[in-house]
Amino acid sequence: MNKLYKQILVILSLALSLQGCIFVAGAAAGAAAIAVVYDHRTIEKTLQDTDISNKIADRIRKVPALRNESHIEVTVFNKVVLLSGETPNPSWKQQAEDIAKSVPDVTRVYNQITIQGPTSSLTRTSDSWITTKIKGLMLATEDLKSSSIKVLTENGVVYLMGIVTRQQADIAVDIARQVSGVQKVVKIFQYKK
Template sequence: MKRNLRSLVLTGAVLATALTAISGCAPMLLGGVVATGIVATDRRTTGAQVEDEGIELKVASAVRRDLGDRVHLNVTSFNRKVLLSGEARTQADKDRAEKLAQAQENVQSVLNDLALAPPSSLTQRSKDAVITSQAKAAFIDAKDLQVNSIKVVTERGIVYLMGRVTAREAKRATDIVRGIGGVAKVVRVFDEISEEELKRLSQPPLTK
């Protein structure tokens, strides 16, 4: 099963690279796998997952309406924590994007990591897409990690890791990503849980 999932992730890297080169946008990923009807296991509640999807859409729409192409923005929400990554042309635009994100319903906190720079090149975005897929594939190979519990976002070689993980899993995932070629830095945006909570989350739901 892991081998098949790893093949899907690597196939996703090829597709992401091709689509990024054409449009400058990577395809939507679910748990690191290109969306093909696969439902990924997630440690968030169903409600939190739905809210995160809504937050991403609302923040992206608000920034696009207000700032247009002055900001190349990627929005990632996990458990109501919002990551803003990409590039802004000025500090004022960067600050404005953060205020717009904070103003959206259900947003708990915002990590504004927009770089003050022109939009990244298509070549760089292609490299970032490959790094993300390589990280997911490496998590599959690691027997002590659950690939779908960690969200990976890459911008300009900077890898952001999000998820509900134990301290052990956070360190393991970080060490793995640091060993991938082209990674400039790893930024951890984790919600830490205990090993006891992990055991509880890993138990199959009771059936009536």
């Protein structure tokens, strides 16, 4: 099965080198589809995480300043919420965190929103590409159970979430650090005992 991952990675790499930037969106979608197929959380937990994420995002969008003057991403894995992105106002950052904490079933909130204006679409495209490269490398790494890891990149900062052993976390961090464009890697793991 691992040979399949390597073959997929090679095909994606070749296609990207031949197709240029137009293929990036398709590659990102393909990596996301692969990640969903190999996600080992139960369907109930996955749906619960999606529901939590949607509720938080909907509540954030109802606040005009958070919707119009900020860029806030909501990521949920195993009821743990990561808020990332940018807002120009510290009180808006706190407001987003308060919204996340108010949603039922949330066990913890990591507020990594930076105080600055929203990033450009070019930066967001670069971030998506970094995430895609990391996911591809993780899928091709034999000793890594990448299905237990969620990857998000925001302004060059890579966030890794999931339920892993410390050894798996170290492997994932090493992979992420090797990718061009990565400024920093933040671990938001829940560790298996």
